Amino acid sequence: MHSSVLRYFIEVARCGSVRKASERLCVASSAVNRQILKLEEELGTELFDRLPDGLRLNPAGERLLKHARETLHQYQVARAEIDAIKGESTGHIKVASMDPFLDDLVPAVVEEFLQVFPAAKYTIAPAQSLEVPRMVVSGQADIGITYVGRLAAGVTTVAVANCPIGVVMPPGHPLADQPSVTLQECARHRLVRPSMSPVVTAAQAPEFAEFWDGIEPTAVCSSMPVLRRLIMAGLGIGCFSKIAFLSDLRRGDLLWRPLAVAELAQLQVGILVPTQRALPGMTQNFVDRLARRLQQLELGTGVA
Incomplete structure (x- = not known):
């Protein structure tokens, strides 16, 4: 499986820097850089413009980024289905969210998730904007939903949507x-x-x-x-x-x-996950569904 190299590529694209991406991934910079170079060698083209202030995706990189996100999403779905086949269909999903997103966003994903993981347990806690990242870092929550800006170390934003x-x-x-x-x-x-x-x-x-x-x-x-x-x-x-x-x-x-x-x-809301601990396959599947639903809601906000 090439999920690791795609994760590295997505994080470098997000951060615009191998060093920053390695810090978020908790992986040595040399390892991340080696995987990016290997990926470019396999594809026969550079994926980034190397600029004095960092890396910027070129057209080939933009196309690969779309593929990488779709591929990782499908991989996480497959992992969840395999876990279910193995009987690993129980688990505890912990979400900390600003109150407005508990009205439709989170309940809709829970309802969808029940079809695949009926035995999952949930802790869903309303929290103020600044509390959400701290709850994710501390382990009180595995998933956070809040306005994004300069977030504390220890959390990664996996999806964002405009939310004025x-x-x-x-x-x-x-x-x-x-x-x-x-x-x-x-x-x-x-x-x-x-x-x-x-x-x-x-x-x-x-x-x-x-x-x-x-x-x-x-x-x-x-x-x-x-x-x-x-x-x-x-x-x-x-x-x-x-x-x-x-x-x-x-x-x-x-x-x-x-x-x-x-x-x-210019405000954006984001879905946060911890940087320094891996989420179980079932929880990651919930994150992917939550991200997709958030993007659907963003598209659906064009109402009077």
């Missing part, structure tokens, strides 16, 4: 006709919000963090279903990603408008 923050409101709200909403406009209306720290830090979006600290919400609640009902009832508007409200947006029960804050428009 905007304003969720009922149809007919005074802000509904605007293509985007400023924080100043948002502050003129009643707001509801989760009873937790802001989903993004002051380092990620200082203007939004200041706004969050300064508002006096009409209602504060830790339950997303309750917050959804309050917004529908017209008690207030809320600042969230679309992903937690996709069903409501598709039905037209709620509307979403982007906030006119550049940092919020």
Whole structure:
């Protein structure tokens, strides 16, 4: 099997550096570099442009990257099916996630997973954005879902999706006709919000963090279903990603408008796994399905 060399190639492509990739893989730089050179020799072409500040995929490398991701996904699926044949169909999947992604993303994957691994056990813990990577590093979780940026050492991002923050409101709200909403406009209306720290830090979006600290919400609640009902009832508007409200947006029960804050428009959510410990085949299969579902959700966020 050539899964190892493909993993090395994917990580070098992601990091743009053999050294950085080797640190994430916990493998010697020389071993990673040797495998990349061997791969290029077998294919008869270079896969990277060697630049002064690192490596960049060339057209051949871009094509191989697509193949490598597809191949590794199919390999993990096959591993899971073989484990099931051998009777290794039980295990414990531990997920730490920001609350908005527990409404549809995680439950949908669990439902799908039950068809293949009905005996699997789950621990699914809601956590704030900064807590998720720490839980993955410590072993409290094997899989994390959170906003990505400068993550701590010990975690690897295996999938990302664009996930901007905007304003969720009922149809007919005074802000509904605007293509985007400023924080100043948002502050003129009643707001509801989760009873937790802001989903993004002051380092990620200082203007939004200041706004969050300064508002006096009409209602504060830790339950997303309750917050959804309050917004529908017209008690207030809320600042969230679309992903937690996709069903409501598709039905037209709620509307979403982007906030006119550049940092919020560039936010990405990622699926994190530990760097220094290998996940069991069944857990890795869950990760692959989660990544695929996240990408489907990203494509499905083009709703009003």
